[in-house]
Amino acid sequence: MTIRLFHEGDKSQAICPHCRKRVGTTFARRTVPFSDGRGTVKDLLVAVCDECDSVVATPAQSTPAIQDARKRAVKPIEAQLPAIYLDVLDLAAYEIDRHSTTAFRKALMALYLHRYASGESPAEELREACLSARRAYKEQRGAARRRLSLKVTPRTSQDLRELAQDTGMSQSDVIRAVIFRIQADVLDAPRPALMRELKTLSLIAA
Ligand SMILES: [Zn+2]
Incomplete structure (x- = not known):
């Protein structure tokens, strides 16, 4: 199995927890705060809900950037x-x-x-x-x-x-x-x- 690589502007679909339904998403780079509030990850590639603009998913390729930012944050x-x-x-x-x-x-x-x-x-x-x-x-x-x-x-x-x-x-x-x-x-x-x-x-x- 290969990991699909996404680029900014790519389209996909995901469940948006905010809209509570399946929505179209667009990949974009965003500064995303950690769920525990301890710091942020800058320019992370994420899937953004086309309807409400909230971040709904992070692709596998963003995981190293998240882990790296976590290490630096603590x-x-x-x-x-x-x-x-x-x-x-x-x-x-x-x-x-x-x-x-x-x-x-x-x-x-x-x-x-x-x-x-x-x-x-x-x-x-x-x-x-x-x-x-x-x-x-x-x-x-x-x-x-x-x-x-x-x-x-x-x-x-x-x-x-x-x-x-x-x-x-x-x-x-x-x-x-x-x-x-x-x-x-x-x-x-x-x-x-x-x-x-x-x-x-x-x-x-x-
Ligand atoms: Zn939404």
Whole structure:
């Protein structure tokens, strides 16, 4: 069996989930978002419904492009940190939502990183937070370390890179600082408005 190769403008037929019937389709190149919202594939050859213009199928030849884009879309943030940092992050996530999953831990980090990277919270705060964190969580040699590994979108890893650059801190120190801020906001002195916002985030991230 050979795989049929399609070109832009080729005609075919498919069931359109939107029109709920068999429709004529035309192949075209489109930027298509992943179903989980994590990134997009640019200029992907897809079958477009002739009646409602929605993407109804992807031909076999587009599969490598999708897989390639997926790999690029998910970049892990990784850091070797004293175990206490991960305990704090887990505890904060638990405090916000007793049913929270690791997906929420990631969303929480992403939210904080974005706030600082976008300037909504002042990035200078992070230098101070990092110093406080290093004082609060003594990092003796030989202390248990755990690896924090969060698979995040390109946008979040870009936020982290930019913050490290702008503050002159290492990426691990930015993560230390952010976790310390999360501790302050969620565990030490929780503000009702912020807690509500974070609870909502946990619903979306779950
Ligand atoms: Zn349609």
